[in-house]
Amino acid sequence: MFQMQDVSKVFRTEMVETHALRDLSLEVKEGEFVAVTGPSGSGKTTFLNIAGLLEELTGGVYKLDGVDVKALDDNARSKLRNEKIGFVFQSFNLIPDLNLFDNVDVPLRYRGFGRAERRKRIESALERVGLASRVKHYPAELSGGQQQRVAIARAIAGDPKLLLADEPTGNLDSQMAREVMQLLEELNASGTIVIIVTHDPEIAARAQRNVHIVDGVATDLERGPALVKPKAAEAKAS
Amino acid sequence: MHFMPILSTLRRHRTAAALIVLEIALTCAIVCNAVFLIRDRLSRMDRPSGVAENELLRVQLTGIGERADAQAITEQDLAALRTIPGVKSAISINMIPFGGSSWNSSISTKPDDRDAPVNAGMYMATGDIVETLGLKLVAGRNFNSDEYVPFDDVQSETKGIAAVIVTSATAEKLYPGQSPLGKPVYVMGSTPPVIVGVVDHIVRPNDANGIDQRPYSMILPVTVPFNMGGNYLLRVAPDRKQEILAQVDAKLDGVDPRRIILERQTFAQVRAKYFEQDQAMARLLLGVSIALLVITALGVVGLASFWVQQRTRQIGVRRALGATKRDIRRYFQLENFILATMGIIVGMALAYGVNMWLMDTYGVDRLSAMYLPIGAGLLWALGQIAVLGPAVRASSIPPAVATRSV
Structure with missing residues (x-):
């Protein structure tokens, strides 16, 4: 489902060349829950941006659900992002001028679903995160935890195969953080790949796999630098 | 969306x-x-003027002091102007389309009609207006030479006007749905002239009576001297206008230098000035x-x-x-x-x-x-x-x- 092979990302300016990621290889199968950790500036966000097709990679191969993303133009990347990936951001990134219904509706409109289909998906997603009764509310009327649940509803409304979460509990208190993590675990249990970028060791400990990035180099904390095979595949091989 | x-x-x-x-x-x-x-x-x-604009030149002049011989000088002026190569005809006229100042009169089919059906611009000239202005005669005829009478005689009522030419819009107002030819109209004096011709159109000099009144005009066979209105109109070869204008002063001064020539214009300039x-x-x-x-x-x-x-x-x-x-x-x-x-x-x-x-x-x-x-x-x-x-x-x-x- 998710394969990165020797992926690198270099940011170039006139004066400086920064290697944000170096030869990162990672394979994640359906149903896995992966935590990506590392200090600030280590390359975690760059990894997330490349995994989420928000930035282009400089070198290597990245295949998402069998599609080599490097060959795609901007439109095709947008389409693939819309269909396959759900995002949960640290600062929620809800659109303040839209109510919850319209916020969850945003990716579905870009998907081209009809009105009835969109309504069904929005109601189902908000039901799943426990906010079905608040569709007409605006983000500013919700707590941080509730806003993050709306963001999760928006991420899952399109049934993505991959859910990328960037410090999803970073702006929440511990109680709300636990609720959000529980929600992400439920989604993972239903088959969605969850890759979560976090500073929090407690959150990372709840993931099946831990990938640590330092200076753009990724290391599987259980298996060393060569991060290629997922646990399930490795288990089968052995 | x-x-x-x-x-x-x-x-x-x-x-x-x-x-x-x-x-x-x-x-x-x-x-x-x-x-x-x-x-x-x-x-x-x-808006159309009804005249052959591309072939017309206007000379506006004024005399110095009262001139008892104005009509005679006018005749000499016109004769001199007609000698300029390229001039086809020349008239002295009391007013010109888009000239600004106008002569107007109520016109009716009945004498002393206080509710005259139309008020019309009143063109009068020494010389052939229809020919010089290039008007399109749509019915009847032009004036005969014996129908022209001097303005002073009309004013003193020593002579009456026998004929009138009207625009088709004026004719329709006076005699709607009928041929106006041979029919009388009351305009100046108590003896009604008879409509002898109908021209398609000649616009009035201004909009003083309202913009919708602009097609109502008539032409009277009344000769006017240069000091009555002060306009000479020349119909000329279109490609010789500037050359002709350059000779006008000399020709007029040759007849009588005691005049001031105010304007020498093409009709395009007259129109541009008006608008x-x-x-x-x-x-x-x-x-x-x-x-x-x-x-x-x-x-x-x-x-x-x-x-x-x-x-x-x-x-x-x-x-x-x-x-x-x-x-x-x-x-x-x-x-x-x-x-x-x-x-x-x-x-x-x-x-x-x-x-x-x-x-x-x-x-x-x-x-x-x-x-x-x-x-x-x-x-x-x-x-x-x-x-x-x-x-x-x-x-x-x-x-x-x-x-x-x-």
């Missing part, structure tokens, strides 16, 4: 949205009326309209640019959620279209309000409904053009903005 979410967003930014809607509405109202007034002025300026205020007004209105449109466009650019800047992260989030560059561009274009449409709807109502005020205050015509779609189309197009730059800038915001920390 993101129609409803955009409306929802605009509701939450109603002050900025209302201001731009108001700006568009005011522009729509003013531009619709301005375009209407410009069109009105242009149509006034385009110079209309032209200035049309230019002023055009300038104001263009300025308003530019200001509105700048307003649209300013607001759209501000919103793009303010929504940078939101745009990144939309891109991250699957919006293509085209989706982002179209979002801003649709938003502008909605604002422009609101402005146009309010502006159309305002346009009629402004028009009613103009009708009451300045007596302009009712605004034709055709100017509303023209104004709407113009503002829609202007809005789309103005928003294109900010929209393209918005579409170039990368999706990775969504993951950047604020």
